[in-house]
Amino acid sequence: MIFLLFITGLVIGSFLNVVIYRLPTGKSIIYPPSHCPNCGHKLSMLELIPVLSYIFLRGKCKNCKADISIRYPIIELLTGIIFIINYIYISDLIILAAGLVFSSLMIVLTMIDVDHQILPDQLTLGGLVVGLSFSFFRTDITFIYSLIGVLAAGGLLFLIAFLSKGGMGGGDIKMMAMVGSFTGPVIAVTAVFLGALIALMAHLPGVISGKTGMKTKLPFGPFLAVASLILWFYSEELFAMYLSLIF
Numbered sequence: 001m002i003f004l005l006f007i008t009g010l011v012i013g014s015f016l017n018v019v020i021y022r023l024p025t026g027k028s029i030i031y032p033p034s035h036c037p038n039c040g041h042k043l044s045m046l047e048l049i050p051v052l053s054y055i056f057l058r059g060k061c062k063n064c065k066a067d068i069s070i071r072y073p074i075i076e077l078l079t080g081i082i083f084i085i086n087y088i089y090i091s092d093l094i095i096l097a098a099g100l101v102f103s104s105l106m107i108v109l110t111m112i113d114v115d116h117q118i119l120p121d122q123l124t125l126g127g128l129v130v131g132l133s134f135s136f137f138r139t140d141i142t143f144i145y146s147l148i149g150v151l152a153a154g155g156l157l158f159l160i161a162f163l164s165k166g167g168m169g170g171g172d173i174k175m176m177a178m179v180g181s182f183t184g185p186v187i188a189v190t191a192v193f194l195g196a197l198i199a200l201m202a203h204l205p206g207v208i209s210g211k212t213g214m215k216t217k218l219p220f221g222p223f224l225a226v227a228s229l230i231l232w233f234y235s236e237e238l239f240a241m242y243l244s245l246i247f
């Protein structure tokens with residue numbers, strides 16, 4: 001079962017690569033079929049096998065020998081690994097399904113924000129509807145709790161955006177509202193603070209060396225997404241650690 005889920009993760013990861021590459025540019029996700037961006041060579045079934053095809057082709061297009069980005073197999077592997085972690089932590093099938101969708105959304109949003117500094121509505125608002133829908137069938141959260149998650153996390157980021165006078169984008173607000181629909185208010189609000197903490201640590205070297213000024217625009221989305229994913233798996237451990245620090 002765990003092996004099957006890993007393979008599924010690799011295949012889904014391959015699809016996530018397509019979404020990351022095509023969605024922000026407005027291209028269709030389904031058509032045309034996968035091809036080399038350099039020469040247009042249409043990929044055969046063998047060349048579509050995740051990770052392995054990259055190794056066999058030694059990272060080059062079979063037709064024009066152009067380099068294939070190492071990012072493709074990395075995203076595929078990462079998706080496979082995160083799918084397994086979901087399986088290890090979640091025994092309920094519906095919650096596991098929600099976890100796989102949630103994890104995929106976080107991976108895609110992180111990469112698109114890194115590439116284009118945008119968080120597309122199809123993923124944030126679309127994901128929010130999916131998150132709310134899951135709550136009807138989940139045994140761990142109710143629809144009301146999911147809805148409070150949307151309002152609390154979205155509201156908190158709206159407040160931060162308002163106070164910082166546009167220091168945070170509308171995409172961040174919608175993304176955290178979506179996270180709230182999957183996790184409820186406690187984890188989503190904690191994710192905002194954890195995301196800010198990770199962002200601070202990541203940018204500290206730049207600030208100290210003077211490379212990052214106060215006016216530098218820093219994407220916050222990837223940090224929020226990583227924090228949300230960490231808390232999706234380890235909220236209990238982190239809350240316990242936090243309490244033991246206080247008392």
Ligand SMILES: [Zn+2]
Binds near residue numbers: 037038062
């Ligand atoms: Zn090619």
